[in-house]
Amino acid sequence: MPTRRELANVLRVLAMDAVQQANSGHPGAPMGMADIAEVLWRDFLKHNPANPRWWDRDRFILSNGHACMLLYALLHLTGYPVSMDEIRNFRQLGCRLAGHPEHNPDIGIETTSGPLGQGLANSVGFALAEKMLAAQFNRPELPIVDHYTYVFMGDGCLMEGVSHEACSLAGTLELGKLIGFYDNNGISIDGRVEGWFADDTPKRFEAYGWHVQSVDGMDDEAVANATRAAQAETQRPSLICCKTVIGWGAPNKAGTKEAHGEALGVQEVAAARQRLGWTAPPFVVPEPLRAAWNHEQAGRAAEARWQELFARYRRAYPQLAAEFERRMQSQLPADWQATAQAALAAARAVAGPQATRKSSRVALDVMAPRLPELFGGSADLTASNESWHAGARALTPEDATGDYLHYGVREFGMTAAMSGLALHGGFIPYGGTFLTFSDYARNAVRMAALMQQRVLLLYSHDSIGLGEDGPTHQPIEHLNSLRLIPNLTLWRPADALETAVAWCEAIEHTSGPSALVLTRQGVPQLPRDAAAQALIRCGGYVLADCTGAPECVVIATGSEVSIALQAVRDAQGRGRRVRLVSMPCTQRFDAQEPAYRDAVLPPGLSKRLAVEAGSTGLWSRYVGLRGRVIGIDHYGASGKAPELFEKFGFTAEHVRAVIDELITAA
């Protein structure tokens, strides 16, 4: 039987060889964390390589994603469908083993990581999902949801602000089954961290209410004991600070920044082989080591035990079991269509002016009780975002059956945790903040989009229309800048019905996050016939048409649609052939067939005007060089909303004037 160190060295050698082969990558962290990984994966991790999607597997998150060769080696060795050829092809075009881990539930990659700190924040979402599902579904003697979330992190993760947000929240929520391993190797890209990272990290995490241990990360016994102690601590999340040596095994580069982010070089790789007593050629794992690593049989047995448990559960609680399966399979309830129709009906019943944030609440009030997977929250703006709903119950550390989380003022941590919730399965998370503060969470929004996760972002206070809070709180560039994020669908509804449609579309859209961008101020309900109502979901549609071919088309979104409508009606009343298009979702409109798009925006028509209380930039895409945009390309001001709209040109009068200019221009 190989020694544990020999088993860990398999990880070290595969990492250094694959990075050398690619001539790019990060050998140091895998070599430093190999012993920890060996202990965790061989003695503790509950998983089944033959079924990477097993619902009750432990989740393993590599927040220091640059250490991905560690993960890839673990997946390969334990028996996931990751071949040695793939490892040889590490970081090459088309290979699933990318330069940083990319979420792939078929081969055991739980999340995309690399942007530092975010894997850690994801892991808080994973652990929260486990705790909530356990509270909702477990029954005496039938703990069908009962797994750990393990997360590896480096110095970089802990320097990032998002680590504060996520770990403070995890402590408050008492996520006792979250266990972190901190690779305390004292080295970051610029060198020895002491010059820029002097935190007493154990003390910091104790301040968050975590259970903290410090061990020698190269001492397997110490790591195993600490892991057991962490498991035994069921209330507080655990951090195990592991003192390690980056690049351990490389005789000349170990303990230096040179081991971090580039191939060790042929000579150093050879020297490391000698130091580690490794005689096999690259990409060959001697059979005894391979056998000791393989987890296929044990994994199948582990899942079989759980399947047996779940079968008993199903017999005892058939409805609950079916509901659990539905939730974990991301299937909407059977009556979802009726729910959606009810939400639309509630919107149609709204008569007077209403802020779309309030309209969003109207939709939520209908949907939430009938959609138990919906899990809400806000970054401390619950009332402002209207993110609470009639039946909502706040989650507490003691009672995890609630469906609403007060995330605190933690936009970034909230958004990354929502990805963790979505990735775990069982939840459709939504979370609110002001549109401006989407900035704070921007890279987490991007990661949700990159991973194509159903995360719902509720962004209220969507323009200068928020009024007196002033320029720091008034979004200008945010609408367009969010629209630029690939795979993110942004809805900016104009009234209650468009808001309800946006909610329904967001719920049904399973391959990426959706942002619902909502007004603070009231907006009138727009008139539309049944045909127009049915077209809202196309992202852009004719709201008010003229008789005959239009000589000018106006495109507006959100709170500017009703303003544009006044102007268009006025122009029509003066005999102008002007069409108004409401475009709540540009991306959805862009995805329509060309014939539809051309029917809405006639290709030959160059007299086009876009109206949106945000930056003009992207609208050229719809109005072209000869069209016009009424937007705002500078910061706003503190003042009453109607005065700001007046001052910055978002009035029916101004729109009408520009329509006239366009029409009378050559």
Added chain:
Amino acid sequence: MPTRRELANVLRVLAMDAVQQANSGHPGAPMGMADIAEVLWRDFLKHNPANPRWWDRDRFILSNGHACMLLYALLHLTGYPVSMDEIRNFRQLGCRLAGHPEHNPDIGIETTSGPLGQGLANSVGFALAEKMLAAQFNRPELPIVDHYTYVFMGDGCLMEGVSHEACSLAGTLELGKLIGFYDNNGISIDGRVEGWFADDTPKRFEAYGWHVQSVDGMDDEAVANATRAAQAETQRPSLICCKTVIGWGAPNKAGTKEAHGEALGVQEVAAARQRLGWTAPPFVVPEPLRAAWNHEQAGRAAEARWQELFARYRRAYPQLAAEFERRMQSQLPADWQATAQAALAAARAVAGPQATRKSSRVALDVMAPRLPELFGGSADLTASNESWHAGARALTPEDATGDYLHYGVREFGMTAAMSGLALHGGFIPYGGTFLTFSDYARNAVRMAALMQQRVLLLYSHDSIGLGEDGPTHQPIEHLNSLRLIPNLTLWRPADALETAVAWCEAIEHTSGPSALVLTRQGVPQLPRDAAAQALIRCGGYVLADCTGAPECVVIATGSEVSIALQAVRDAQGRGRRVRLVSMPCTQRFDAQEPAYRDAVLPPGLSKRLAVEAGSTGLWSRYVGLRGRVIGIDHYGASGKAPELFEKFGFTAEHVRAVIDELITAA
């Protein structure tokens, strides 16, 4: 003589009355922090209301910017040019007293705050600037730089991740003259914070190496003693955790979230008046109180003492004194033009292909030694960003004469601290990270832009061209999304000369931040005559023209310019009249006279093609509905850079093909 409580109550009453008058705003924090503010401003703060720009004043930062009525009341009462009429007009359009503080050096507002946590991070920059200027300029017995930075913060600031980044850095750097007051009122917008913010904050800050005290924030003596102790601690930054009651004085709403963000209401205001024993009508401050608050005479005396000190300094060190004045006045050195020319010459001397991040380093190597106000750094990517320069010396806690800071993996904290450095005066800060991770700092970039501060952002690894690190690290939407931020100037240079021009323009641009976006991979040096060289600074110029009127114009930026050049030459060789425009800075180009723009991009010419390895969105603005864009609107991939450029269509062949399609199209 009024009591201290009576003096503090002036702040309380002005805050609640102004918010009531505006019927919008945040009375609670000013009422809770009034006693702390009274102690700090009347007993400690060194300032001269008659000269808010006095260089050695203490800096006062209100990180919980929603508490702005506290600041406005303090400014009014101590004698800054802030009238009672302005306070009556709080939050109204055109009033300088906006809903959140807006940087205004004429009336004593040191920074724009409101986005939580960022004022705190700014304050780290302010305190760092003080420490560095003191190290550089003070001489025995002549401490011409010797002031404190005081910062008020709330629960929200401390929940935000940026507080972790900034305060961890402040501890490491031993910013002993940074003194924070934490308004520990236990309430945030969603209610009592214990459900979402359970940190042991004193312990957390001790973990950062801060000196921490906890006091009753309504006890003036305790606050005064703690402030003295904080001043006496010269090595560690200080945090004074002040237990307060939000809305103190309002009998029914004190201690509740209802006191946070809305007017108290006429009845509660009346009840608070009674509770506080306040008999004067709104906006009237009884004379004894006004007199006790007024700091004009004391402030003039304080500055006079410093002026006397500075006069002695000037006699002893005339050159140093002149240099200090130059630095604090934001004037470039007298030989700046020669420096700029030397940087351009160094760029022209670059012969072969070179990554523009390396070209940036070439410029830095020339400029930095001749521009002592230049203060560099990187968020732990020094070598990757090429942000180090030949003469750079890293700052250490013990020696603050260095000109380079290893910020650690703290993009947000770095960027907000850079604004603090710029706002303090005496420095032109630049800081590097990967372009993708500008996301982490996005709202701090926005704040630098909103405040129009000269902050230089060095963003390397600017496209899929970074290669194997993969989609998490490859910017797609970032170029366009940064271009959308008002007042931010983004340069994406194509070669060494464009890089040097961008550096010079960024240094000379005093009314906003500039981003220099740089390649990881090598790019060839482009041929241009003297006329073209001189036009780089216009942001867009004809790099390669055809004979006769162009039938097609190609616009490219950065690493795609040389690719487009090959294609354009090929087309020209085949008799096509194609022009190539290099556009390193769209905003600068947009700011040119129409005649220049039309000369570069002939208005009648609709056959236009833009080429940029980023999202296509904004380019419609230049190519219109009939033009084409070669860009990338989806995430990248892990692989070798040349293979990625090939795969995603950034090749001369593809550009040539699209040129041909455009020209032959109807």
